Amino acid sequence: MLVLRDTEGNAATVTVLHTRALNRATLARQLLLDRADVPVVAAVAHLCGLQAQEPQEPFVGLWSRLRAFDPAALSDLLTGRAVVRTHLMRRTVHLLTAEDVLAWRSRHDAMLRQRVVGTYRRELEGIDFDALAAAGRAVLADGEPRTAAELVRAVADRWPTTPPRPLGELLVAALVPVAQVPPRGLWRAKGGVRNAPLATWLGREVDPPAPGGDDPVGRVLVRRYLAAYGPAATADLRAWSGLAGLPAAVAALRGELVAFRDERGRELLDLPDAPRPDPDTPAPVRYLPAFDNAILGYDDRTRIIDTAHRGLSVAGERVVLVDGRVAATWRVEADAVVVTPLRALSWSDRDAVAEEGRALASFLTDRDGDRVRVADPA
Structure with a gap:
């Protein structure tokens, strides 16, 4: 226990979670302490998606987490459009459920744009982003999936001095919500990245931002993140999502959450009834794929x-x-x-x-x- 005092000198005790306790909590939330007996789509949803810029890696990630995992089940979900490959958290390619990407994409729009511009600020100087987005959507309106290079060639006459790579990344990673369509991401399939508008691929538009400055999606993201990664600090939430810590959402949820401290004194937030196993719980050997979010999902790893x-x-x-x-x-x-x-x-x-x-x-x-x-x- 740690005793803290507020500005008026009132004392409160806070439980300190040591590294091993946090480790076991992470393994439990990430389905790595015991393989889970749940459908693949439920596992993808629980994990808030899997990082997937390397197309075959999610199969290993799910094999390590699920009992009797059949890779064909994930391929079927991709071809059936129940899960989608797209840029989202941290502007990296993730495999997410269709429901989550449609609900969460607008909340990530500003971050996606900022990250592309931060990388290519000089090359993209003077670009009218709204005009570029409209041009990209017009090209994709025929429903034909395209590579980023094909998309850039179709609009390049309007931005002839902008290098192709920044223009393409701005279009497919930020301005136009797209899905990377199969065969990309199927089990043992080889295929380049071809992009189709999410609205066309999934049959409905991305949910619009909430009006009036409310942030219901932010609150959902906090709860879902803690369910899969908690206990965690707001810096960990920011490192996972790429968003700026979601301070308003965290503040709105504080009454629903419990707080701990880690060995460094950082505040850790969590859902009250989420699993926090005994630190001495045995942990089996697990093989993780490249860029697994069980590691990348934290600032303090x-x-x-x-x-x-x-x-x-x-x-x-x-x-x-x-x-x-x-x-x-x-x-x-x-x-x-x-x-x-x-x-x-x-x-x-x-x-x-x-x-x-x-x-x-x-x-x-x-x-x-x-x-x-x-x-x-x-």
């Missing part, structure tokens, strides 16, 4: 990865959790899963890593092989 290895989380390295923490990287090499520990592993941990690696290799090869090799520490 020390609950799951050591500071010395933080760079792995943004370098596209696939990682292995041992006792709930990043302890190795993994890759596929000649149809075998190759694991490189980041520290010395006990024999029992090596055995558990190898056993789970064989299961992963079997999944990746349709049970044609279960080869795994655990190398010496890096």
